[in-house]
Amino acid sequence: MRLASDGADIALVDMNEDRMRVVADEVQTRGRRATIFRANVMHREEIYAAVDHAEKELQGFDIMINNAGIVQVQPLSHVTPDEVDKIFKINVEGVLWGIQAAARKFKQRKQKGKIISASSIAGHEGFPLLGIYSATKFAVRALTQAAAKEFAADGITVNAYCPGEVGTDMWVEIDKRMAEITGAKIGETYDKYVGGIALGRAETPEDVAAFVSFLAGPDSDYMTGQAPLIDGGLVYR
Structure with missing residues (x-):
């Protein structure tokens, strides 16, 4: 919604077509075009097909946001x-395929482009019971840095964002699993981290969207290979 308000036309990619249609309708109420494409980010060919679909339906392709991800709460x-x-x-291969597909499309179109991926505070610090999740988000930062260096000569910037x-719903699931494992009351882990x-x-999602808006816009044109924290002051690097 934030990017639509900024003036972007939106290609939505997900596995739930009903939810995508709801979002697409809302985008269109803001005067922007929207298209949907069902894909599973685990499958490379589906991400390439999604990018091709976006270009065809929206008559262009400028920004790729690799936002899909799951959490896992489990002792190592x-x-x-x-x-x-x-x-x-x-969390890792899905981002890699997104980077590949977007970079190829930008090069085919002989244009600059922006690739933006979701990392996390867990990409800067490993958290107990979130060790494997943290490892995937550290990997997103590594892919971001490597891709930024590889594609800079093509005018493609590659950055990530690290929410807290x-x-x-993801944090509802984290809190529930933490309670099951540690014996804490429901809501206790969430309140501990918020504290x-x-x-x-x-x-809020709007806090994250505002930063993604910056990464997607012209004010970040001289920024690449970075994965800044946007967490209200929880993890410091």
């Missing part, structure tokens, strides 16, 4: 091979 001593495989395929404790935020409140 209990993590299974299947769990590791799934979260790395979504955002009040979304450590310097600005004194949980992060």
Whole structure:
């Protein structure tokens, strides 16, 4: 919604077509075009197809945001091979395929472009019970730095953003799993982390969107290879 308000036409990519249609309708009420494409980011060919679809339907392609991701709350001593495989395929390989597909499209169009990926505070600091999730978000930072260096000569910038404790369904799931593992009451883990935020409140999706808007816009044209924290003052680097 923030990018639509900024003047962007939006290509939505997800596995839930009904939810995408709701968002697309809302984008269109803001006077922007929107198109949807069902894809699973674990599958490279589907991400390439999604980018091709976006270019065709919107008559252009300027910004790629690799935002898909899942969380896993599990002690390192209990993590299974299947769990590791799934979260790395979504959180790391999904970002890699997105970077590849976007960079190829920008080069085909002989134009500059912006690639933006979701990392996390867990990409700057490993958290207990979130060890494998943290590893995937550290990997996003590594891909961001490497891609920024590889594609700079093509006028393609590559950055990431690192949110903290955002009040979304993902944190509801984290809090629930933390309670199951540690015996804490529901809401206790969430409140503990919010209590450590310097600005004194949980992060909102709008807080994150405002920073992504900066990364997607012209004011960030001289910025590449970076993964800044946008967390209200929780992790400091």
